[in-house]
Amino acid sequence: MPFKWREDREDKIFEAVKKSLDGHHPFELALHGFGAFKPRVIFIHIEENQALKGVHDSLKRNMKSELNIFNAEYKGRGFNPHLTLAFRDLKKSMFLQAWKEFENKSYQALFPVDSIVLLKHNGKSWDIYKTFDLRK
16 A cells, blocks of 8 residues: 655554554465456455455555555555556556456466565665565
């Protein structure tokens, strides 16, 4: 959920994220198949996962209560966890051609999640800004 925040107050974000993750433990995510937000985004589906939903709900609640950030349902899209493969680098005119390559392909993977990463936009792209480990 993108938001703007003053750099001199970033420690407040760190505190809120740490508080949100308290009590959450490492878990596994399962990836399954491809999807699209037409006409520009191609992604990999993340299977429904209660641990991930719990982290999301906790972050959403604490961002609202601790920092007064209310955009957890960013642009009314709800929570749709996925791994984006193509977005701004995929021109609309090329979307259909690219989507034909992915729409019927099979893909499955499982990977451990032992940390949450806060990203910061540098004006052109998102950079890893701070990593928060989940309790072992």
